[in-house]
Amino acid sequence: MAPRRGSDDTFTFDLVPDDEVDEPLPGTEDQEPAPGRAPDGDPGQDGGSRPWWVRVRGASRRRTVAAVVVLVALLGTAGTVSTVRDRERTERLRAAPGGVADLSVPLRERWTYGEGDPWPVAAMRDLVVVITGTGALALEQQSWFQPEPLTPQPQGGVLRGIDLDTGRERWQVPVERVENCGPRADGAFGVRPRMPVSEVVVCVVEVDGQRSVLTVDGQGRTTVRALEEAGPAGDVAVAAGGAVVRAETAGEMPPLLPDIVGDERIGWDVSEAFQPPDVRVVMEDARTGEVRWERLLPVPEVRPGGDWWACAQWSGGGDPVLDVGRVSLGGGDPVVVTACGLTAQLTSSGEVVAGSGLDESGRRYETWAHALADGGFAVVDMSRSGDLTRGPARVLDRDGREVASPDGGVLDPLSTDGTQADLVLTRDGGEVVALDASGREVWRAEGLSGVRGAVARAGGTAVLLRDDSGRFLVGLDLGTGRTLWTWPMDVGTGASPGYVPGVDEYVRGAWTDGRVLLVAGPGYGATERPASWTALDLRSGDVMWQVPQDEAGPSLPGTGVYRAVDGRVLFWDGTRVTRLG
Template sequence: MGRRRGAPEGAFTFDLVPDGSEAGREPASQEAADPGESAGAVPGPASGARRRWSGRPRRVRWVGVLGLVGVLAAVVLVDGAADRWRGDDLRAAAGGVTDLSGPPFEAWSLNEDIGGLGLSGGLIAMQGEVVAVHRHDELVGIDLATGRPRWTVQLDDADGSCGPGMAVWGDTIDVRPAELVVCVAQEIDGEAHVTVVEDDGSVLVRRTVEGDHDLVVPGPRGTVVSATWVGDPEDVDVDLRGDPLTNLTVIGEIDDGYDLELSAADAVTGEERWVTTVPFGQVRDRTQCVSWDVGGRNARVDRRATLDHAVGRELIGVAGCGILAYLTPEGKRLDVPDVATDDDDVVRRVRPLADGGYVVSSGVWNRPALEHDVLGADGERLYSVEGRVLDPLSTVGGDADELLVAFAARTIALDRAGEELWQADINAERLLARTDDVAVVLDSRDRVVGLGREDGAVRWVRDDLVVQYSALAGGGRSGELEAAFTDGTVVAVVVPTYTGERVLARWSAVDAATGEDLWSTELSSDGWGLDLAAAGHLLRWSPRGLTGYATGS
């Protein structure tokens, strides 16, 4: 059986016109579009590689991506020059917005229909508060405040991916600073081309990746990550039964398969930073060992069929036939315990924490509690805990001294050594925001509750902030809350609501210290998308476009 090549992606290089700039560095075009014209951009729904995996059953929740990673735009934040320390912290923080004193309103929108989409759908917040959007055959630098183009880079091909990008690990959207934007295009024959872009849209280097790899993608911290199936496994006695489109069943044990070699190289120089081999292990999801033809009507056993991946600034995750591995940017593999059960619906995943470090979770899906190992930023185990680890959707930046865990209908704060600091008689489901003094949680009764970070005391309770959606759930609990943001004094929550044929997003803001109403507004929504904080600004991404919100009184 011949080697299965990488995704059918075309060459992805920048075609630029020199303007006498520094030798060896290609400048971006600085010709802005007419201010009266709308700069159309439609983020693409998926990478070429991920299209091969769509529609397949997934029983093992291997990364907690919740079905989004395959269709999300890549997001990278590139550090800008420092200004006020508080503003800097908020710009770099998860869900941090520099000013929430007034309700958001649409400042600009890029939703023009264009012929052909850049499948990477690159959405990259860069230094100087410019968001770079990959559309079709160009990369456009859009001013985050005004939506006007700052620069344009022509691309030779629409296919490719840029990163390390945005990764969704559970509830937390990992949008962190990065120094360089790395773009990779992998051809049908496996050859991969790398382009490294600086913060002003200039191309720093273009090169071809050496060697033969099954997958080449942008990695964290200015790297390129490559994956290659290796080994010579024994044949397996396996049959496929049922309709490949609806009820395919794999009969027999897959007890041998390929190992996976992973490596990371400097994106600019190509110098290898690390290499490791993930050995073939237990197969929890046998459909990961099956390949389908383009129409999906024919299937065959192929132990190199699937190579799912998710890459963020602090974590690399890969999964395939008998393969499950998470690694730090330095190449340290994070151990994921096996689960002693015959139930195929198993959770084995790792996610980065907003304050640094990782949490490794394992157990059976929908059981009362999972087991978690809390790791430091170096990947070393700190302590273990049972329950539900609450990582904040939004913070004001900086490091927290406590980790919140929900267990036995109580919220518990643990210090860095895993020792209990306090308990609160609140059954928290999600940690919406963390300010200097207050942790704002959503509890199992759809109440938004402010807890004092010092002692866990209940500062305030609001039972009306998600009532619009709860009413649609037949009077029962919905838990439906799309996003939360903070500027340190204000906490804003976003809840979907439906009025006839329209889908709206209801934004409600309260004082973080008291829970008092500050403002509310309703914004149009297509019903599917993500509200994001990028460099202290609010953005709305959907498959149809990108919208920038202005805030403040």
């Protein structure tokens, strides 16, 4: 048995048959069996021996049977290993951002659900959960404006669990007044195209006038728990991992508030410094209320000329009015806390990874953490570029520990297949640098100016987008940095002159099954145009299939949102949800 050349798991077997052993040997046709032996070769009672030609025939048969048994066992083992590998690959893709089980053939409409203007709010195993009714519009508006916190007036609706494979409704749960549900998709525009899968969908609702948490499992079973009030100015949001997060001010309010005066430079300013109260943040299990962690965030002094905008509400006449006790939350991972004098981002374990404040010299700083595709964060300085792809940046692991500090921007992909997650690509001028989990340089690729960002990391290939004397997708070998292929993109960006667009201005989404990369364009800067679809081989760059804009038709529309949901591609636009496959 030997592995076949070019294959990792294919074996060949050479079975060498024995010489003629099934026919009687010449001259022995009439010979009787030896005494003490049965004709079939079984030992007799006297323990005598069989003739030699019978022993040869029996031994040969045993060897043949043994070889067949070994062959069957090996083939069964190989089949089991292959099945396990396929299952592991599928599970990895279902969990990966932009991961889709199979992209070998063109997408087509599998089903459409359009009852009650559905809007997806969460994904579960083999389910997408939508809300219909008046509550759908409020939650739809929240998703458009992420990451800015938005607290709409609670509206009613119905949560519906839709089977991802058939489009049939499995269950429905009426909700009278709903503030927010989740964990939702990662925003609408400008972020990687996925909706994380959760064991439960969590909603902040109002029941009999009491702010409560509603949880729904995959079978449509519900629990309702009244929330401890966070005060009239506090906030509650749905976080990742079946949790809710609460925030409220802690400590005394300033006895006197300054005046808001006109300022020629910024329009308005505070007349003098003041000290806002600190902020308490609590994350708890949505179903049980068990506290996972609690943090008290100190708030620095707010000074004239500083960032006091979060301290103000706006009057009907358009003038700012100080309201220093209000706190707003944005759910997800990281959690975003906004209060008077404070912006902070916290991981699901409660570690502060970015935010604003005053340094030791009294100067104000502001950083922002971007969640990376396969875990961890990249933190950028908002007083400098503030651009993840331009840098500089600090790369943190899932627990908030720093692993690298590249001078250039981080090239975080829209989609991955869940492999080689410990490799971070950064930009250094006209070069692309790969860093491992310890921050050590693995390779450096030259001649890559005009890189706007990363589209995919899958199948041993990094796919980057360049806009330099033409628009191209470039495939780099993840092991060496060698350029494997270049593919020209015939898309516009819709970007204004002088604006350096990001990846989302070129492509509407990118998905992968680990072998094929599917790209939809143009970007969201030109949403009035239908999308074109191109599937590329990740290792060669060859076009596997293509659906041009003029052939996309109504089943592949271009004016909504596309997301990978539990290994499938979904589209929605506020009036319908469509499964593509």
